[in-house]
Amino acid sequence: MADIVYNDSSINDIKDNYTTSYSNSQTSVSATARFWILLFFEIPSIFCSILLLYNLYFDRTLRKVLNNHVMFIILIVGLFSQTIDVSNYLTYLRLGYMWPQTTINCYLWWFIGAAAYNLLGMLMAWTSIERHIIIFHHRWLNTQRKRIFIHYIPLISIVSYACSFYTACIFFGSCQNIIDYPQYWCFGPSFLGIVGLNLFDVLINSILPSVLIVIVDILLVIRFIKQRRRFHPRIQLYKYRKMIIQVLSCSVVYLLFNFPLMIIYLALMFGLPYGSTGELEIFIYFFSYFIPVFMPFICLGSSKEIWIKMKKMVRIRYTTDRVSPQVLQLN
Known part of the structure; x- marks a missing residue:
């Protein structure tokens, strides 16, 4: 769930606008239809996430590959988003109100909705930057000490920053949170109404x-095209090309569903009245939920090693079924 952006003109009458903007009856696509569309992808996506996490963790070869570490964290963050953020949103679409109606559930929805969504963007940005390092400056990672400072510390810092920021804003904020169970996202955490803090969060x-x-991925492609002849042997070129395709695929999915949200953010910051776009705004927030839902499919599609393991498992199972002894019954 992306943060709701408030501007100065909307803070005074925020509740009326909020209720109007997220009224399910005012959309051309009903809440029930949106529920089934999202649920159709949500269930296989969760299984896909679990499959990928299992293989990335228990397969020693995959676990040792540095560029798999950030994907592992992205999948964990996405799984939290799917099981809490997306699940609560599905419940809201199905029932028209928050359930179960408990304070802790709303706080968890706020925290996971804001922290997990924005953390995915931060991790994707770092993934693009790290691809530059792995492909063009691999010597920076040739010792354990270098890997700690260049690989592990940035990952830990990004996750720690996002968790700390939203923990402080949501659980220990200076303003009192207002919980309204019939409203979408329990009406939202109160820090979004603090203009300066909300502006920092958005920007x-x-x-x-x-x-x-966008910038780093474009530079990555340009640099790879210009310097592809320096990669020897050919297997190295294929390996790096696969890494670039993987990060570009994830970036395209993220930007495709997130870019309209960024436009709404900027428009609201520059004075667009909240809810003035009508159902367009509702659909933009709806499609933003597909980022954590589609990300496991992209990761699986670009993980050739896991596909090979799955094919071997299916082939072994098929062979076992064919050669298993049959019990003959004599009449």
């Missing part, structure tokens, strides 16, 4: 990662 935690993803 630094939401828009900046998206801008970095």
Whole structure:
């Protein structure tokens, strides 16, 4: 779930606008239809995430590959988003209100909805940057000490920053949170109504990662095309090309569903009345939920090693079924 952006003109009458904007009866696609569309992809996506996490963790070869570490964290963050954020949104679409109606459930929805969504963008931006290092500056990672400072510390810092920021804003904020169970996202955490803090959150935690993803990925492709002849042997070229395709695929999915949200963010920041776009705004927030849902499919599609393991398992199972002894019954 992406943060709801408030501007000065909407803070005074925020509740009326909020209720109007997220009224399910005012959309051309009903809440029930949106529920089934999202659920159709949500269930296989969760199984796909579990499959990938299992293989990335228990397969020693895959676990040792540095570029798999950030994907592992992205899948974990996405799984949290799917099981809490997306699940609560599905419940809201199905029932028209938050359930179970408990304070802790709303706080968890706020925290996972804001932290997990924006953390995915931060991790995607770092993934693009790290691909530059792995492909063009691999010597920076040739010792354990270098890997700690260049690989592990940035990952830990990004996750720690996002968790700390949203923990402080949501659980220990200076303003009192208002919980309204019939409203979408329990009406939202109160820190979104603090203009300065909300502005920082939007610019630094939401828009900046998206801008970095676009710039870094474009530079990555240009640099790879210009320097592809320096990669020897050919297997090295194939390996790096596969890594670039993987990060580009994830970036395209993220930006495809996140870019309209960034436009809404900027429009609201520059004075667009909240809810003035009608159902368009509702659909933009709806499609943003497909980022954590589609990400496991992209990761699986670009993980050739896991596909090979799955094919071997299916082939072994098929062979076992064919050669298993049959019990003959004599009449």
